[in-house]
Amino acid sequence: MSFTIPKNLEAELDELVTHYPVKRSASLMFLHALQEHFGFISNEAAEWTAGKLGLQPIHIYELVTFYPMFRQKPIGKTQVKVCRTLSCALAGAAEIREHFCRKLGLDSHAHVPQTTPDGRFTVEFVECLAACGSAPVVLVNESLHERVGKGQADEILALGK
Template sequence: MELSPESLQRIEKLIPRYPTKRSAVLPLLHIIQEEIGYISKTSMEWVAKKLDLNPMQVYEVVTFYPMLKEEPVGRVQVKVCRTLSCALRGGYKVCETLQKELACPLNGKSEDGAFSIEFVECLASCGTAPVVMVDDVLHEEVTPDKAGDFAKELKSSSKQKA
């Protein structure tokens, strides 16, 4: 695993701030994901060694938190709520349209690496269902009839960023 000198420095500063080394596991994983985009097996082993843990203990943390990814994700992460209010207002249809328009499989990433799509549980905006989170931004009332245009907007803004 290759980390930049900046990330390594952040990690070295961070560990002594915790009463026990093992408490730094989550912040370390965040730093790695921030830089590399996901947590590989090699990264888990590296963290385990750094914090005197068993790799299985790090693996358990990675698999417990949905925001930690074991596989590379797209540059833009699309999360579609599938809980009751959103499901009743067409969340599944919205997700289908987004997959088709962005050429991206569910729980995978598009071939160009631009997008990844996944279902998530309630995003705490049930009154404005269906909702879709794009990176850290919540989009409300993304109804099935708006999903096609919404996908086009996502595509054009991702091209501007690239």
């Protein structure tokens, strides 16, 4: 697969570089934009970023492997991030995750993100999403769902079907 960056995306990234006195600073914002476009950070994307910012590929790989939001493999179309930290845990986050997993045939004991074989859903536990007053919360792609019960979890699944 050849790696090409659409012209408008490259223009957007070139503009981002101008926000910083040192090019390297733009790397996190590059990775966000590339992941949004391609769905994950491929080796090609990492190396392209390094070249663009005048860095060695290791300077990008070390970011992709450090920051939890970046991934090196594609995931499901609908990404379900269930907050697992204390306030959400007290409000039943484990049951909600279990419910998602059971409905989707995923292993609720696994400690890593899991994707359905049809590529529609990825379910994972994440750390505090800073919405503890409306626990338990679930981030579905970019939208936050609050006070999620089983009914609302089913609605989320129906939307992603």
